Amino acid sequence: MEISEVLGQFVDISVIIGLFAGVAFGIIGGALPGISPSMTIALLLPVTLYLPTITAIATLMGSYQGAMFGGSVSAILINTPGTASAAATALDGYPMAQKGQAKRALQTALYSSCLGGLIGTIILLFSAQFLAKVALKFGPPEYFGLMLLSLTLIAGISGKSMLRGIISGGLGLLFATVGLDPIYGSTRFTFGNINLYDGINTLSVFIGVFALSEIMIQLSLGRVELDKKPKVANSNTNRLKLKEFLSQKTNILFSAVIGSLIGILPGIGGSTASFMAYIASQKRSKKSEEYGTGIIEGVAAAEAANNAVCGGALVPMLTLGIPGDVVTAILVGALISHGIKPGPLLFVEEIGSVYTVYISLFLAVIVLSVVGTFGIPVFSKVVTIRKSILLPLVFIICIIGTYASKSNYFDVFVMLFMGCVGFALRKNGFPIPPLVIAFVIGRSLESNLRRSLILDSSGALIFFSRPLSAVLIIAAIVSTIFMVRSNRRHKRKKEA
């Protein structure tokens, strides 16, 4: 089947409705903390089983792209990442909203998501089979190298003190070790509680350290201050200008490439991709010191990367039939139920189905830009609500969102604990991003490190006996040295 024939099938009202409905449902699901993209797609799945194949795929791809953007809405407006992938967006998005630039932040997130999504789709289109072969060469040492590289980048986002950043990162790593040991399955820090066997719920950590700690910081302002009407910035500073957005093209392109490449690697996911893109963007930028204070560069990098993950994640799914994460596992199920079997033969026997996925993903991005553009003025009204009303409403969402992810009140107590930890750290000047990044990659870092050491009798030499892992580890060492030196230089400049 030719691509033009497949394209013709998309000129159908049911497909267009499916795309719009999927994107809208995805944005709502993604924006609600506790409802992950995988949960959003899983909720849509039963409906799509009754739809024609093309409409079903279009609806699912629409909800996938929508959910990846939706997470940024709550991250920007209320510092509560709706999805794990949107945690990096909150770093600059929320400070922008605090400055009265919520609309500008949301517009940056939307259009960066769309561009990131498009770049991810293009990468998928042209390099799917080649990239899948490269991804297969990644063993535990290579994964460890990649994780180590991400971890060393923590130094770059440690704010004023690298020591505080390392302590914060260490805490993240420690929290990641709670639960069953990834190699032997023995219990660690579970205190006899079965709820901790699976580790600390990621959402409890994100919502706790970002949203709850923020609510507690705001609470310090006092009741009178909280009941004041919020200042709203004038429409000029609260609107993204085309020139301003175009200045982000290189940032978006780089971040989207990072997102796609990370997306291809099974098991890593959007949150690592967006943090890596955020840090890489900070390192490249001339305004690196302003990251975290509310600048569009940070939002653009994180959002471009997390939507580009969608295209990347589909590479191993379509070419090898290997779902790299929960979302693609659900998508595999959906495709199989429509008679499409992902795997190497798909490209030979059913190239039309491959085109259907590509075109759906591409159109989903376009529909996302339309739905998002109309939605932003509505979403941005949230910041005009008095904090004395908004904070309690947000807190209820935090509780219900944390509970919803596993239907377990224990996770809500963990969220409370993490909120107190986040509050104590922030009050004492410890940065939160290193903790979150280390927590996200901690488990994978540990299991790949130990697997590598167990695999080879030469011990740590295994990391340097494989070219790819050696390159990644050397890059991690070099980047650490550069960052320590640049931090010292900044400190000396300030003291002078």
Next chain:
Amino acid sequence: MKSEQQNIISGGIIALISIIVYFIIIPMEVKLKPDAKVGPEFFPKLAVFTIGVMALIYVIIQVRNLRAAQVSFKDGLMFNVKEYTAHIIFIAMTVLFLILTRYLGFAISAVLFLISLLFFFGSKGALKNIIIAVLYGITVYYVFSNVLKVRFPPGILGI
């Protein structure tokens, strides 16, 4: 010099916790595999060791800064526990709410909790607060339970 004092206290607490975790909690809470090449305790020990060493270095730097400013703890502790009263009450209210949900169910306790939070955060107008709490609480409960199919344990009224 409040910040240096605060930094020494926070760094000291982190260092102390690291020592407790390394020497007491890890041996108690991490089941060891004696024949393992790289056992389950390896990574937690590595993380705690890093935190502890960094925290000690941090404390030493802060003590030096405090000395450079010629201030000591004898001049008085510039730390006020009263600053955190609101936070303690807030957490206590939340814990009480979570306990209440088991008996009253999520919907009813959420509405009651929301009313008390609105007052606690300084929102004026009793009627306004009650209307917001009822409408919001019920809407959120309906969306999560009926649309998103999240199951909440039922309370005395079955919701």
